[in-house]
Amino acid sequence: MNPGEHVTEIVIFTVLFLVVSGMGFVAARWRRPQDLASLNEWGLGGRNFGSWITWFLVGGDLYTAYTFVAVPALLFGAGAMGFFAVPYTVIVYPLVFLVLIRLWSVSHVHSLVTPADFVRVRFGSPTLALLVAITGIVATMPYIALQLIGIEAVLKTMGIGGSGLLSDLPLIIAFVILAAYTYQSGLRAPALIAFVKDILIYLVILVAVIYIPARLGGWEVIFGRAQEKFAATPAQGDGILLNANNQLQYFTLALGSALALFLYPHSITGVLASKNRNVIKRNMSALPAYSLLLGLIALLGYMAIAAGVKPIGTDNNTVVPVLFDQMFPDWFAGIAFAAVGIGALVPAAIMSIAAANLFTRNIYREYINPQATDAQEAGVSKLTSLVVKVGAVLFILLIDPQFSIDLQLIGGVIILQTLPSVAIGLFTRWFHKVGLIAGWVAGMGGGLVLLYNISNPAIKHAHFGGSAFPLEKLGFDTKMTIYAGFLALLLNLIVAVAATLIARAAKVPDGPDGTSPDHFTADEGDPRVKDLELESST
Amino acid sequence: MSSPETGQERGDRSPWNWLLFVPIVLPLLTFLFNSDEPRVAGFPLFYWLQLAFIVVGVVCTTIVYRMTK
Incomplete structure (x- = not known):
């Protein structure tokens, strides 16, 4: 690929990228607070976003650049299995409606910022909160790195980027700019940029799904050619429909991913930033x-x-950018690439803010400086957000991209292990803190063992080759596969129940519950409980 | 919905919430949609029906939102 052929695309991409970056810096003055120096303002935008901003912010947060390149890449490679993204995102919203809304209320009452904060108040256990916080940070890091893969796919298609330090420069510059305005503006930056990102994405996709099928001869032709391609490959699992062996994987993956999605710290950040129920x-x-x-x-x-x-090289993630490059006139391809590139910035900013808040609230304030003021908390979070981004860039530069995809896969499986403490904890205090810790350990260990035992001959990986675990390895006489995260979560729940019963029988003291039932249904305007520890310690 | 006048026991329980289980369960039933025929506008059933579930989700959440507001 020669950058010379792509001048128009590069110019349009760069201009849009710079405009958006400017917006990121200006965002600090948008809906101006009296003082940005608290996590409430820097990390949650003042908890004051209305319906429109929330729609753009959460939409920009959940549908990432990686989604835009990786989901079509999955369909390109394996067919129907990749379409799990649709049922997955159908299921997630009613779940949020039922579950996360309670988290919003209890967070409003107790001024909580992270899911681990909630666990701390609900179960009175700093250890359990620490485990939830670490899980969140570890699961989020590779997710940020994946956003870079989205940008990289676009850069590669335009003939820049690839290998060597100099060619990584555009990627590094993009991330330095991102880091700078997130540092300055906090959650307001991605909230403002999300408007541009989403409008661009909607524009590009609507044009793409009308214009491209028309040029290719209609949907009949598109599905027909896909069918021919999969029929010609020796692989068993692909095709434009599911087969007898991957249906279980399909629905457990859709359900597991939906449960994982709203447990991710960045989704919770987006939800907590809204104004009311x-x-x-x-x-x-x-x-x-x-x-x-x-x-x-x-x-x-x-x-x-x-x-x-x-695809460029063996990188299936480039199929969408290459398709745009082939099908669209240069100027529109430039807009499309900018949409994907900017699409990476919004979630990357929110994710780094969420990870930074976890560190500040559940590690720094819990273990390093319990008397931290609001301003100190905001300062630590801002610095941590930089560290998190440097980490993500190093990930991409030093490690095979395939590895961060594997880590992202592991991320989904491990974040699911916080479900009993965070999601079930919103409904019942039945579990004993010891039970939840034991369940977490079992689910985490079990999940990693399952993932380790999944091989993928297509990418020559003997281990961590995907999330589809063959049931045959558990001694079942079948070729069926199941989502590894789903099995790990079942193990987690069984152990948590058993350990809770044992801890009760042995009369192990449980932590205090700082909530009352009405905290889970409180709304805007209801009184807040000021942080009790903070009050008694200052 | 019918919150007591004191307001202290304003729960979020409502029979309408059960409606939300429709869009949670429907997309998990692969036998409903894992088929090529009937096609709509060139889309195999597998694709158009799952896209239609999005609309089911919207309808259910909208009804529950309106009834529990």
Whole structure:
């Protein structure tokens, strides 16, 4: 690929990227607070976002650049299995409606910032909160790195980037700019940028799904060519429909991913930033507009097959950018690439803020400086957000991208292990803290063992080759596969129940519960409990 | 919905919430949609029906939102 052929694309990409970066810096003055120096303001935008901002912010948060390149890449490579992204995003909103809304209320009452904060108040156990915080940070890091893969796929298609330090420079510059405005503006930056990002994405995708099928001869042709391609490959699992062996994997992956999605710290950050319960509820019926978009984006993978797209090198993630490059006039391809590139910035900013808040609230304040003031907390979070981003860049530069995809896979499995403490904890205090810790250890260990034992001949990995665990390895006489995270979560729950019963029988003291039932239904305007520890210690 | 006048026991329980289980369960039933025919506008059933579930999700969450507001 020669950058010379892509001048128009590069110019448009760069201009849009710079405009958006400027917005990121200006965002500090948007809906100006009296003082940005608290996590409430820097990390949650003042907890004051209304329906529209929340729609753009959460949409920009959950549907990442990586989604836009990786989901179609999955359909391109394996067919129907990749379409799990659609049921997954259908399931997630009613779940949020039922579950996260309670987290919003209890966080409002107790001024909580992270899911681990909630666990700390609910179960009175700093250890359990620490485990939840570490799980969140570890799961989020590779997710940020993956956003860079989204940008990298676009840069590669434009003939820049690839290998060598100099060619990584554009990627590094993009991330330095991102780090700088996140540092300055906090959650306001991605909230403001999300408007541009989403408008660009909607524009590009709507044009793509009308224009490209028309050029290729219609949907019949697209599905037909995809079918021919999968019929010609020796692989068993692919095809435009599921087969007898991967249906279990399909629905457990959809359900497991939906449960994992709203446990991710960055989703929770987006939800907690909204103004009141009705904003969240209204958004759960408006956000599926993005799912429709995602379904159409997924089908770009089949369009790429029909258009005879060849990925750059062995990197299937480049099929969508290459498709755009082949199909669109240069100026529109430039806009499309900018949409993907900017699409990476919004979630990357929110994720780094979420990870930084976890460190500040559940490690720094819990173990290093219990008397931290609001300003100190905000300062630590800002610095941590920089560290997190440097870490993500190093990930991409020093490690094989395939490795961060593997880590992201592991991330989904491990974040699921916080479900009993965070999600079930929102409904019942039945579990004993010892039970939850034991369940976490079992689920985490079990999940890693399962993932370790999944091989993938296609990418020559003997271990960590995917999330589809063959049931045959557990002694079942079948070729069926199941989502590893689902099995690990079952193990977690069984151990948590058993250990809770044992701890009760042995009369192990449980932690105090700082909540009362009405805290889970409180709304905007209801009184807040000022942090008790903070009050008694100052 | 019918919150007592004192307001202290304003729960989030409502029979309408059960409606939310429709879009949670429906997309998990692969036997419903794992088929090529009937096609709609060139889309195999597998694709158009799952896209249609998005609409089911929107309808259910909207109804529950309106009834529990």
